[in-house]
Amino acid sequence: MNDSARDRSSRQAFLVALGVLAAIAGPAVAQNPAPRAEPETTLRTAWGDPDLQGVWRYEAAIALERPKQFEGRELLTDEEVAKRDKLEKDQAAKRLAGADGVDVGRSSVSESPIRGNEYNSFWQDHGRPRKVFKQTSLIVEPRDGRIPYTPDARKAETRSAARYGIGPFESYLDPDTGERCLTDGVTGMMWQGPNGGHNRIVQSPGYVTILHEEYRDRRIIPVDGRPHRNVRQWFGDAVGRWEGNTLVVDTINFLDRTNYEWANVWTRPSETLHLVERFTRVSPDMLEYRITVEDPVTFQQPWTAVIPISRLTDGTQIYEYACHEGNYAMPNLLNGARVDAGRKER
């Protein structure tokens, strides 16, 4: 439950961690991301397609948007990477030792708008240290590393952040789509989520299927040359093709769900949302996922993020996600709000 809570709090954790890092880092000259060497993965399925199968998870410590501290810088120096790597390892060790708050790079209970934030904390992974990369933000385009929201979408994002964990929750339409057990959206599916975006990719001839653990989101992507069809869906209509070793997925025909509350406004679909995703297995254990997001309703210009995703060991499972089936939070939230409103009247 409450995955969006986890997204938000892990976002806060990024910011805390980056704040600490910025103090260590100091100024450096702007650099462009190094061009990636064209990978030559030889892994193939039995029927000859590039093999992307396995359970994948985002395990890096890169903020989606470039923090202010790194304005004008797209990459960290080797020295900064080393320092940050040490910090991540120290924090992971402290987490395992039971520490909380800023010591482990996340917001503490007292900083949370939600009383009893330990509920959300419980769901978060306390294990491995996050992997450090040179990128200062997942967003590589526009070059400032920031989401190019339209003014209206910026307002919606500010409103969403202010409402988070606070409400008002007058009806079931007021919690965000994650709290309603619907989805957190397809845009962030490959790297967002309480477990860092936990996905199993399974291939069969003509299809690539992605199972996202959270909300049991599922995409069955045809890669057989068929055209887009004319049905709008929450997850749009995805068609894939192979370009060398890269799976390219083009998705349009989303349902407009901009009137719903979204934990992160950049994941909301409108009818003009268009995603182009590129999946490249750059080594047996790493997937480079590149997504370009275009939607004039939410963004002033298209933006692109490059996300390094790790393959987990064989035997790692995606488990059943019975969110709606066990959504006790929803009736409790609504009953509580109704009782509160009654009290205020009296």
Place this chain on the structure above:
Amino acid sequence: MRAELKGATIGAAAVAAVAVLWTQVVPTAGQSEPFRATRTADGKPDLNGIWQALNTANYDIQAHAARPALALIPAPARDGVPGTGRATPTDIPALPVRALGAVGGVPGGDGIVDGNEIPYQPWAVAKKKENSDHWLERDPEIKCFMPGVPRATYMPYPFQILQGSNEILIAYEFAGTTRTIHMSEVSDSPSTTWMGWSRGRWEGETLVVEVTDFNDQTWFDRAGNFHSDALRVVERYTAVSPHHLLYEATIEDPKVFTRPWKISMPLYRRYEKDRQLHEYKCVEFVEQLMYGQLGITDPATGQVNK
């Protein structure tokens, strides 16, 4: 994979051919020449495709006559009403489903249970009837809960078999549920589940799936047939023509039944051009039903809830 059939003409011809074939290939005891499915690149029977049951088992897995609605109430006594003595329907649609008219009727069916008998323990017979009487409040399908196994197979929605290199996915349209069939050794399930924990193996032409670790929340149909968390299902998927699978499942639950029992049915391949599962994110469809009365206001009416 899309090569089997390309056009409506071939499709029509195939249907005609199947009509003949089907009578021959439905496995019967002592059948001599079983159908051999085409093979995947790694040599396994190729069951990839979109499949669907075409029966009325989701209404009731046992043989049942057509009836006016899923929820019925006894017609009021006609004492003192003009016309008393004429034939009177014993049951009429319950108020919440009455407006649906013929759309809300239940088609009859022969059932899918071998021998038509479900060997309930005595207490469970009563529980099943109670479930049936409270169908509107209790059927998990109404709330868009995951349907469990084997019910997911014969709901009126297609599902897709996707044969990966190390596991097979069964992706159901209803509620966007997906089962991972583990084809190699896998750890035990850490908890009970709605859709079970599935271990698969090939027995010749047949994909055999042992499904365990269920919770006690799912039903077999809209008639209130149920199980406990001791449920164990062994499913058998066998291609019996290019166009059909034979689906069989053995159901064991020592807490509810006196012996294992079996269901079986054909599953039909979907041949529409560019066939694909659709989204059926029904959580959104049931929120008003489940939560409309709970908040400060009900969005359906704009009224303030008391």
